[in-house]
Amino acid sequence: MTPAVETYATLAEAARAMASGDGVYLAGGTLLMRAVNAGEVPRRIIRTTDRTLREIAPVGDAVRIGAGVTMVELLQNRELAFLHAAARQVGGPQIRAMGTVGGNLFAPHPYGDLAVALLALGARVVMAGQAGARPLADLLRDRARTGLVAAIECPRPRDARSFGFLKVSRVHPRGASVVSIGAHLPREGGRIRGARIAFGAMGAAPLQASAAERALEGQALDAAAIARAGAVAAQGIDPPSDSLASSWYRREVSGVHLRRLLESMERG
Ligand SMILES: Cc1cc2nc3c(=O)[nH]c(=O)nc-3n(C[C@H](O)[C@H](O)[C@H](O)COP(=O)(O)OP(=O)(O)OC[C@H]3O[C@@H](n4cnc5c(N)ncnc54)[C@H](O)[C@@H]3O)c2cc1C
Structure with missing residues (x-):
């Protein structure tokens, strides 16, 4: 079976497309495309080119990191130096070039090294189409059919x-x-x-x-x-x-x- 690949201009449209339940979201694809190549083919693959997913911006004492920011982009940002030790540990250069912050939250055992650092820092998750942010700890307790993560808000360590x-x-x-x-x-x-x-x-x-x-x-x-x-x-x-x-x-x-x-x- 060949999946239908649907590309949306905005996160909101992608989130609506996901709501029907038979689509799988594609971020960097380091895990998803490996599964597809191994024969686990979903009916629909949903992606978005929304640029807000790649943004990194301060929010008070925290920093908001778009879910589509890759490990390499995170490592290039000095404001995120406190996360570099974890991001550097995610796979090899190809994985870090493609793998995203959002995808890391959904990576199965034994993966999720960046998510460990974010959890320790008390990060919160902004879901597409939902107001406010919820604790990352809640999302990690039940990751199935959770919706589309738009961004992570991570408090900076005081020192x-x-x-x-x-x-x-x-x-x-x-x-x-x-x-x-x-x-x-x-x-x-x-x-x-x-x-x-x-x-x-x-x-x-x-x-x-x-x-x-x-x-x-x-x-x-x-x-x-x-x-x-x-x-x-x-x-x-x-x-x-x-x-x-x-x-x-x-x-x-x-x-x-x-x-x-x-x-x-x-x-x-
Ligand atoms: C060879 C190899 C080595 C690896 N080594 C490591 C490692 O050392 N440490 C580590 O932590 N990980 C590792 N990984 C796992 C993976 O590459 C990373 O965790 C990466 O960050 C996943 O991000 P991605 O964008 O590629 O996810 P994808 O493959 O695109 O997606 C993975 C899953 O997350 C879901 N998803 C992605 N983004 C969102 C979103 N915004 N909202 C909702 N759901 C979403 C997708 O639908 C999919 O189910 C490795 C993988 C491979 C293949």
């Missing part, structure tokens, strides 16, 4: 020291994640206020490590707090097994890698 990202893979530099970790630990008077820790490859989609967040909240980022966070890192999380690592292995090493990331943030 470079308060945010860290680490990806652990077996193949360097382009391997998929055994685990990836984003940690946002803003500090007031030396105490962590609003700790957010996100894991990638530890579930079907990126998720928050709530027990580690609780262990860090209100604490100084010192050796004792780091050890406590590492010890509970995988609490309440049931990671998948795949060809890269078993569920048991991910549970065992996630705390070790979280500790290493937090230690590097403690050193500054």
Whole structure:
């Protein structure tokens, strides 16, 4: 079967076309076209040339990133330097040239490295045709038939020291994640206020490590707090097994890698 490819001038028209439910949205196509080539052919492929999808603009203390911004475009933007460590880890050069921020939110396990950083920073998602923005965490909990993402609004970390990202893979530099970790630990008077820790490859989609967040909240980022966070890192999380690592292995090493990331943030 050959899919019908429909190209719309505006996001609103593309969103309306998606509403019928039998179309699949095409962004950079790094995952979608791979699936099509492997025989998973949808009836309709929907795309848009709307330029607003490629815009990057400040919104108060946050930055609004169009869903169609590619990893390379993100890496070329100095205002988004806090996301560069994560974007650099998404695949090889061809994947980063085509793969988009919006597509990364929908990438299946073990992908979604940028989404991990965005989740840790408390990003919100703007849906096409809907007013306001909703937490990225909500979208990641249920990604099926969610609609069309127009943009992501990501708060900037107050300072470079308060945010860290680490990806652990077996193949360097382009391997998929055994685990990836984003940690946002803003500090007031030396105490962590609003700790957010996100894991990638530890579930079907990126998720928050709530027990580690609780262990860090209100604490100084010192050796004792780091050890406590590492010890509970995988609490309440049931990671998948795949060809890269078993569920048991991910549970065992996630705390070790979280500790290493937090230690590097403690050193500054
Ligand atoms: C060889 C290889 C290596 C890879 N390595 C990595 C890696 O290391 N880390 C990583 O995170 N990912 C990796 N990926 C996965 C993928 O390339 C990236 O996650 C990329 O960001 C996906 O974006 P895309 O624009 O290509 O998505 P597409 O393939 O265009 O779309 C993927 C899915 O997202 C949906 N979608 C896309 N945009 C939107 C939107 N705005 N609103 C609603 N739905 C949308 C599509 O309908 C589709 O279901 C890899 C992929 C390949 C093939």
